[in-house]
Amino acid sequence: METAQRTAVAETAVAEQDDGTETWTRAAERLPAQLRKDLLVRAAQHGIEPWRAVRDAVAAWCGVPAQAGARVEQAFRKECEARGLTTARALPEAARLWFDANPVPPVPRARRPVRTARRIVVCNQKGGVGKTAVSSGVAQALAERGERVLLVDYDPQGHLSQQLGVAVVEDEKESLSAHMAGDAKGGLASLLTTLDCGFSGDLVLLPACMDAFLLDVRLSRVRSRENALERALASVEHEFDTVVVDCPPSLGLGMDAAIAYSRTREGEPAGRSGVLVPVQAEDASATAFTMLMDQMEDLRADLGIQLSQLGLVVNLYDARRGYIATSSLEKWQALEQPRVLAVLPDRKEQREAVRLQRPLLSYAPGSEQAQLFRELARRLG
Structure with missing residues (x-):
């Protein structure tokens, strides 16, 4: 039992370290041109890398934690199969939901005069x-x-x-x-x-x-x-x-x-x-x-x-x-x-x-x- 627990903990740690930078960077490049441009700007406004925005969007669409590492990609493919969608169609849908959940951050105008x-x-x-x-x-x-x-x-x-x-x-x-x-x-x-x-x-x-x-x-x-x-x-x-x-x-x-x-x-x-x-x-x-x-x-x-x-x-x-x-x-x-x-x-x-x-x-x-x-x-x- 202890060996199995240690193995599970180790697998979780590896998954958490594998943030999937390359995977989600490629996913971002597959978005429609205008949507990709909008995502780059919105991600910059929130101070995060574009690939993280795509990963978070997909994780939310699948209902899994964004920090789940490689499991996010696995969950995405399974969810696409369940909904009868290709990943190419599902990615823009997930991205648009992320836009709704992450609007343009307000600018604290009141601080400027002081x-x-x-x-x-x-x-x-x-x-x-x-x-x-x-x-x-x-x-x-x-x-x-x-x-x-x-x-x-x-x-x-x-x-x-x-x-x-x-x-x-x-x-x-x-x-x-x-x-x-x-x-x-x-x-x-x-x-x-x-x-x-x-x-x-x-x-x-x-x-x-x-x-x-x-x-x-x-x-x-x-x-x-x-x-x-x-x-x-x-x-x-x-x-x-x-x-x-x-x-x-x-x-x-x-x-x-x-x-x-x-x-x-x-x-x-x-x-x-x-x-x-x-x-x-x-x-x-x-x-x-x-x-x-x-x-x-x-x-x-x-x-x-x-x-x-x-x-x-x-x-x-x-x-x-x-x-x-x-x-x-x-x-x-x-x-x-x-x-x-x-x-x-x-x-x-x-x-x-x-x-x-x-x-x-x-x-x-x-x-x-x-x-x-x-x-x-x-x-x-």
């Missing part, structure tokens, strides 16, 4: 490393899970605005640059554009303005210019959980203001706000990164502020480029601070989304890059 907005400044003085793609992807992933996000196009080239299908600001008298220089009379709120592409109104863009090319010149005449961006955004940032700033490739006065905007404020935990640095697996990125770190150190010393390095994002990685790429990636990953938060491959879905002027997570929610942006957002907290 909580300081987190600031994520995406910067690197080297061009072409993917600052815009990273800024947009992170902002989308945060908005997808229910945060209200302000995405600031701080680059006068306006690539972020263009890629999201939003026109740059024409009224230079009311632009972000004018507000930073103290020349504007109105408020920034009128410039904000809500991106209604499946983010429940939680993703808002402050478009670029061409006059930002003159920002450094205008800031040279402003007192306490390092705080200019913080002063300009003060009238709107309290409406958001997170502000993501897409910076230009620059080390000038405007960049000083952006880095200073990411400072740790009084009462704010260290590492909540800070700079996120996209790099590439090649030597020029390492040189630019060193220059950025020197600029941050100078600002710390000159202004007496605390600045946090949130991490690195190795972007457009392709191991097929050989030793330069692989060895550079190893060097980035060997850094203890800042640590590498994500390695993003070069994939066509990102370029297609840009061409169609659609957010990546709306255009291709199931793509590898979309999943990596969701993971990056989770690591940022």
Whole structure:
């Protein structure tokens, strides 16, 4: 009897450890395209992996515990036979029941007026490393899970605005640059554009303005210019959980203001706000990164502020480029601070989304890059 009990306990333990990741991942891929996209988004909103959502859906449909491991799959096949259904027909039915049982989680709006907005400044003085793609992807992933996000196009080239299908600001008298220089009379709120592409109104863009090319010149005449961006955004940032700033490739006065905007404020935990640095697996990125770190150190010393390095994002990685790429990636990953938060491959879905002027997570929610942006957002907290 004792031997039989031990065997049963051991079998149960094995079944519990066998979560069926591969099985349910394949099951998710068999769902109809739109249902699969919806499931990816809803799972992200609940903070769980898509395969777990499918497993939980099937377990509930069969009336067995989701933690039953391999027995869930067995129960599913038996239940399909009993109901006279194929697994291909039963999976969508189970998924729709899961949607009913797991609605979009409510967003606690009441906390926003009393909580300081987190600031994520995406910067690197080297061009072409993917600052815009990273800024947009992170902002989308945060908005997808229910945060209200302000995405600031701080680059006068306006690539972020263009890629999201939003026109740059024409009224230079009311632009972000004018507000930073103290020349504007109105408020920034009128410039904000809500991106209604499946983010429940939680993703808002402050478009670029061409006059930002003159920002450094205008800031040279402003007192306490390092705080200019913080002063300009003060009238709107309290409406958001997170502000993501897409910076230009620059080390000038405007960049000083952006880095200073990411400072740790009084009462704010260290590492909540800070700079996120996209790099590439090649030597020029390492040189630019060193220059950025020197600029941050100078600002710390000159202004007496605390600045946090949130991490690195190795972007457009392709191991097929050989030793330069692989060895550079190893060097980035060997850094203890800042640590590498994500390695993003070069994939066509990102370029297609840009061409169609659609957010990546709306255009291709199931793509590898979309999943990596969701993971990056989770690591940022």
